[in-house]
Amino acid sequence: MRHITLDCPDSHYHTVIAECGAYAPPRKRISMKRLTETPDLSTEGARISTTGRGPAQKRAVWKTAIAGGAGSVIEYYDFSLYANLAIYLSAAFLSRSDPGTALLDTLAVFGSGFLMRPVGALFFGWLGDRHGRRTSLLTSVVLMGLASSAVGILPTYAALGVAAPLLLLVLRLLQGFCAGGEASGASTYIAESAPARLRGFFGAFNPAGIAIGTATAGGLAAVVSAVIGSAAMSEWGWRVPFLLSLPLSFAVLFLRSRLPESAQFAKNVRTGVAAGSPIRAALVGEWRAVVKLVLLAFSMTCTAYVGHVYLNTYLTAQLHRPAEEALGTNSIITVVFALLMPCAAWVSDRFGRRRIYGAAMVGYIVLALPAFQWMAPDSGVPLALAMAVSFIPWVFAQAVGYPLFTELFGAKARMTGVAFGFALGTILGGGFGPFVAQLLMTATHWTLAPAAYMAASALVGLAALRFVGPSKIDDVPAETAAEPERG
Known part of the structure; x- marks a missing residue:
């Protein structure tokens, strides 16, 4: 196996393994300054291995995927707490005498958070495309932890x-x-x-982490409620999950500080691609890809937030199931299904992401209405079974969606384009999905209105798939093997 080294200014030699796309700095004592440092990847004379995929390269890929997914666990634990504790927040922060109206107001505040997603997407996308994916991920987790823990006080x-x-x-x-x-x-x-032939498999570690983080938020809320009781939960117990955000976020900060920078970004620096304007490249040069991503993300996030996150509120407020049952069942099934996401994504590595994503959307159209019917207490169907049926298309949509989105864009503005397009689609689908579902149900008095809304959003995803072309990053490992320009 051939290795190559970067001769860095601090006189250390850093091994770069391009075949797996990993840049691995030596382990050092971590200071707060080094946590947010961007490695110097523009050093003249860098060479990258083009042969072999030995045990070291394979371990590096696994480490990258696991660490990336673990970071998403905590970040989305922070972000999902609001939805899982919406009932308690409406009582604590709103003065409405009508609980139904107060809940609508709380869900509107939940949706308003998504309005800032495009702004954050442009900022963190620019940061990632210009200064490194790692720098962007470190910055976001610190700010998220501070915001979430502040809600607790x-x-x-x-x-x-x-x-x-x-x-x-x-x-x-x-x-x-x-x-x-x-x-x-x-x-x-x-x-x-990740290697191209397993990009779906390894890419699914991120949505699996997101799902586990969301489930952890609901599960912890259920545990706290069961331990201290409903009265104490309404009075002060809802604060506990928020207060845990700060130490968990700093744990992720340490974890991500030990991750390497991606080899694609290293190549962007060496070849001068990272010096351009990623925002202009995404919004002008790849606007068609942005539009496709908005529609795909709308379908994926609407079905997920209505049929997954909002589901806890639906079960307790509309079907009058105990909060502990709703949160606990949802959390357990989510974790079990999330662990299956890499396997679901591996299927897309074999048969294509468009086919599998399309099958997931068809699954929503077919299963949403009957699954919501079975969740009613008088249906005779165990809640766990009804939830499991409704989560089948969710597993495949989430596992395949994120790798599919990244393949829509070229290297110059990939992070900006994915972030901005996903943010816009998430506003429309996920941000106001719970609000629209609750509003439709309130206006029509039809308890299955949320399920019908999910099925309609899945149709949008099916239509958008017709315009998705071949992947633009199928050859990432080969690209990173190119010799850098000599100064």
Whole structure:
């Protein structure tokens, strides 16, 4: 196996393994300054291995995928707490006498966080395309942890009056700003580090991490509620999951600080690609890819947020199931299914991502209405079984969606394009999906309105697939093997 080295200014020799797309610096004592440092990847004379995929390269790919997914666990734990605790937040921060109206207002604040996603997407996308994927991921996790933990110490409406919901709105907007670059950043990073023939398999570690983080938020809320009781949960217990965000976020900060930069970004630096304007390249040069991604992301996030995150509120507020049952069942099934995501994505490596994503959308159209019917307490169907059926298309859509999105863009503006397009689609589908579902149900008095809305959004995803072409990053390992320009 051939190795190559980068002769860096600090006189250390850093091994670069391009075949797996990993740049592995030596282990050092970590200081706060080094946590956000971007490695110097422009050094003259860099050479990258073009032969072999030995045990070291394989371990590097696994480490990258696992670490990237683990970071998404905590980041989306932070982001999902709001939706899982919406009932308690509506009582603590809103003065409405009608619980249904207060819940709608709380869900509107939840959706408002998504309005900042495009702004965060442009910022973190620019940061990742110009200064490194790693730098972007480190910055987002710190800000997300601070915003989430601040909710845990925020005074209620009874103490601050109208200032309380306004401060809650500001913190939710900051969460949305950070989330604008998280999923796309981690997906881009893993996609550029994985071999082309297993890009789906390794790329699914990110959505699996997102799902596990979301489930952890709901599961922890269920545990706290079961331990302290419903009354204490409404009074102060809802704060506990938010307060845990800060130490968990710093744990992720340490984990991500030890990750290498992607070899694709290293090549961008050496060849001068990273010196251009990624925002202009994405919005002008690849606007068609952005439009496709918006439609695909709408279908993926609407079905996920309505049929997954909002589901807890639906089960407790509409079907009057105990919160512990709804949160606990959802969390357990989510974790089990999330662990299957790499296998589902591996199927897309064999048969194509468009086919598998399309099959997932058809699954939503066929299964959404009957699955929601079975979740009613008088249906005679166990809740766990009904949830499991409704989650089958979710597994394939999430596992395949993120790798599919990264393959729509070229290297120059990949992170910016994925982040911005995904953010816009997530606003339309995920951000206001729960609000629209609740509004439709309130207006029509039809308890299956959320399921019908999911099926309609899946039709949008099927239509968008017709315009998706071949992957633009199928040859990433080969690209990274190119010799750098000599100065």
